[in-house]
Amino acid sequence: MRSVLNPVAGTVVAMSEVPDPVFAQGMVGPGIAVDPGPAAASDACAPIGGVVLSLHPHAFVVVGDDGRGVLVHLGIDTVQLGGEGFVPHVAKGDVVVAGQRVITWSPRAVSDGGRPALVPVVVLELPAEDLEILVPPGETIAAGAPLLAFS
Template structure:
């Protein structure tokens, strides 16, 4: 059964190869795409890209797995682990069941950028061969996270 991955944040789609971190850019974590979030200074709500269970959770990153045990990693900015959770408000816990579009985290991509870090948001489908992933939103496309149901980014076949 195909899995559609929705945009976890609003912004502009960026090719994973353009993410300024070789772990993501070279696909070491897995295939995916990134979103350059809106930097208007307002807090940004991060939503679940798929329905499932919050399998891993940090203030700057999370994984949601679906019923078929397929996981989607969302990483909020690059090198944001160094912030120690500062600037991130987490609204769920590990083990929670979520629906695509549920609010999971609030953060300020503008604050991340002002601190000298990239606010790009990699969205990675874990343990999936690249040939099983279709890109639904090409680089340069504007996407919305909070529109119901959210802009589709990727499809896993």
């Protein structure tokens, strides 16, 4: 089993509770979300080691040696913020290690702007039955702790 680390500290939320049908209905892939709460600033860390395949101010994908990608999306509808309040610390194509800081952002600013600050963590192109959720919804979890596993 391959472990996926939690990118932000917070409370685990079932993906079905994310107020975005693309995530809630698993259209992007299976996963779980984390509610970081009202933090003024938070670092989002790489969930796996690998190459940064995609990097936007509000989201990134890291692809591991096995070719499997993990998407971390910081907040819901945050693409509309035009990058304001998000500070990337890596570039597309960079090699990162699991737990390395990728983006600093403000969950409070996202919430204050009327958007949910939930952080979906999705394993791309994986059958849902191949994903194991290691921390159940409602539990709190530290950044860098194991969150998901897949084979």
